[in-house]
Every structure is written in structure tokens, then in C-alpha cells.
Amino acid sequence: QVQLVESGGGVVQPGRSLRLSCAASGFTFSNYGIHWVRQTPGKGLEWVAVISYDARNTYYADSVKGRFTISRDNSKNMLYLQMNSLRPEDTAVYYCAKGLGPMIPLDYWGQGTLVTVSS
Amino acid sequence: QSALTQPASVSGSPGQSITISCTGTSSDVGGYNYVSWYQQYPGKVPKLLIYDVTNRPSGVSNRFSGSKSGNTASLTISGLQAEDEADYYCSSYTSSSTPVLFGGGTKLTVL
Numbered sequence: 001q002v003q004l005v006e007s008g009g010g011v012v013q014p015g016r017s018l019r020l021s022c023a024a025s026g027f028t029f030s031n032y033g034i035h036w037v038r039q040t041p042g043k044g045l046e047w048v049a050v051i052s053y054d055a056r057n058t059y060y061a062d063s064v065k066g067r068f069t070i071s072r073d074n075s076k077n078m079l080y081l082q083m084n085s086l087r088p089e090d091t092a093v094y095y096c097a098k099g100l101g102p103m104i105p106l107d108y109w110g111q112g113t114l115v116t117v118s119s
Numbered sequence: 120q121s122a123l124t125q126p127a128s129v130s131g132s133p134g135q136s137i138t139i140s141c142t143g144t145s146s147d148v149g150g151y152n153y154v155s156w157y158q159q160y161p162g163k164v165p166k167l168l169i170y171d172v173t174n175r176p177s178g179v180s181n182r183f184s185g186s187k188s189g190n191t192a193s194l195t196i197s198g199l200q201a202e203d204e205a206d207y208y209c210s211s212y213t214s215s216s217t218p219v220l221f222g223g224g225t226k227l228t229v230l
Contacts, residue, residue, distance in 0.1 A: 035219070044122070045157075045165065045208050047219040061217045095164070103212050104219055105155035105170035112164065 002026040002108040004096050009113030012086055022079035022096030022110060030054070030074040033099035035106055036081050038092035038115075048094070049081065050103065064090075086117045123148065123209055123222035130228040136197040139225045141209030142190060147220055149190035153212035156185060156194045159224075160205045168207075169194060196227070204229045 008020040022034070036048040049060045049070040058070050069082040079096050093114050097106035124142040131137040141148065141156075148154055154172045157165040167176055169185035172192060182203075184195045192211070196203055209222040 037221075044224040045159075045210075045221040046122075047210070047217070047221055050219065059218050065216075100167075100170060101153075104153055104210055105167050106157075106165075106210075107167050107170075107176060109164045109166075 002098065004098065004108060004110035006094060006096055006110045006113040009094065009115045011116045011118060013119050014087060014117055016086055017082070017084045018086060018115060020081040020083065020094055020096075020113060020115070022081075024077045024079065024096075024098070027098070027108075029072075029077040033102065034072065034079045035097045035099060036068075036070060036079075037095045037097055037106070037109075038090075039095070039112070040092045046092070050099065051079070083115070086115075088117050091115060091117045123211060123220050125207075125209060125222035125225045127223070128226045128228065130230055131196075131199045132230045133199055133201065135199045136195060137199060137227065139194045139196075139207050139209075139227070141192040141194070141211075141222050143192075143211055143213075143220070144190055146215055147190075147211040147213035148187065148192050150214060151212050152187070154185065154187060154192040155210045156183075156192075157208045157210065158205050159208065165208065199229055201229050203227060 003025045005023045035050045051070045067085045071080045093112040095112045098108040100107040156169040159165045
């Protein structure tokens with residue numbers, strides 16, 4: 001069955017960096033675009049970024065553009081999110097999610113990893 | 120880019136039907152048939168309910184249906200059940216610099 005397992009979350013000071021990982025299994029990883037979506041505790045979902053199946057195309061939310069970088073390693077079935085210049089408003093649970101089509105919908109989601117940006 | 124607009128809350132009694140709206144613009148909801156809906160229970164992961172406006176993934180109850188008119192998409196839940204009490208989010212592809220938007224979410228209460 002499809003599984004997405006995020007890791008790398010934690011507490012980090014404002015201005016510092018953090019890298020999230022997402023390990024995928026149960027499907028042909030290299031055939032699908034993969035997204036990062038975040039959710040502030042008790043609040044709504046915010047789309048963060050997507051990378052195409054072949055890593056040639058990446059897109060970002062305006063709120064993270066220039067600070068976050070999405071990447072993937074199809075040989076390892078791994079997705080990454082490099083987060084630089086972190087801000088308190090980046091505090092959220094970060095989910096990786098598999099795309100069903102070229103962009104949306106997102107048909108499988110991981111359990112999420114919590115990132116807390118605080119001094 | 121602003122989030123898609125959903126009512127903060129809706130409620131209904133068991134057996135009734137309810138509709139949750141999701142309003143965008145001609146650059147997102149109105150311009151593309153790429154609207155999807157997700158159900159999320161507290162502390163749980165979102166689950167895909169509807170995609171491409173009207174399509175249900177395998178295993179999703181046919182009590183859930185989607186539609187669109189102009190810049191507003193809708194999720195209808197018929198035969199409301201206690202287990203439907205959850206948060207519901209819409210999402211759309213958009214031609215803006217941020218290609219995917221979510222709505223703010225709607226909390227459904229089953230009375």
C-alpha cells in the first residue's frame with residue numbers, strides 16, 4: 001500500500017535552516033509529482049510546493065519562494081524540503097502528499113512532521 | 120494569492136443533506152475543472168473525497184458529490200451521518216504564481 005513517511009521536524013530558531021525528508025513506498029515514485037502541504041496547529045491547510053515526477057519542474061507558494069527548496073531522489077524514493085531563513089509563521093505540521101494528476105488532487109498523504117520556529 | 124472562500128461552519132441533522140461552498144475566481148475555480156475536496160478529522164490526515172469537480176476516488180461513499188457553477192464549487196453530503204462530522208477543505212489549481220490554493224476549511228457539525 002502507498003506509504004509516505006515524513007521526518008526531520010523539530011524546534012529551530014528564527015533565521016535558521018531545517019531539512020525535511022519524505023520516504024515513499026508502495027507505488028512507482030518516479031511517475032508522480034509530490035507536494036508539501038503545511039497546517040498550522042488548529043488552522044487550515046496551506047499548499048507549500050510541488051516537484052514534477054522527473055524533478056524538472058518545481059513550484060512554490062509565494063510565502064516560501066526564495067527560502068524553501070523542494071527536491072527529490074528517484075533512485076531512493078525520497079522527497080526533500082530544504083527550509084532556510086525560517087520564520088515563526090513557518091511553524092506548522094508539514095505533510096508530503098502524492099499527486100494523482102499533473103498537479104492536484106493529492107490522493108495520499110503522510111502523517112506529517114511538526115516544525116516549530118521559536119527562539 | 121488569497122485562499123479560496125469557504126463558510127467557517129455548517130451544520131445539519133442526521134439524514135439531511137448539506138452543501139459546502141468554495142468560492143474563488145475565474146483564475147482558479149471558475150477557470151479550470153481541477154477542484155478537489157478533502158475531509159479531515161481532528162488530529163488525522165486529510166482524505167481525498169472529490170477530484171476534478173465531480174469525481175469520487177474508489178472507496179468514497181456516493182453520499183459525497185461535487186459540482187461547480189461559475190467561480191463557486193460545492194460539496195454536497197446527503198444522508199448526513201454522525202461520522203461525517205469533520206473539517207472539509209476545497210482546493211483548486213490556479214493560473215497564478217502559486218499553482219495550488221486551499222480553502223480556509225469548513226467545520227461540519229452533525230446535530
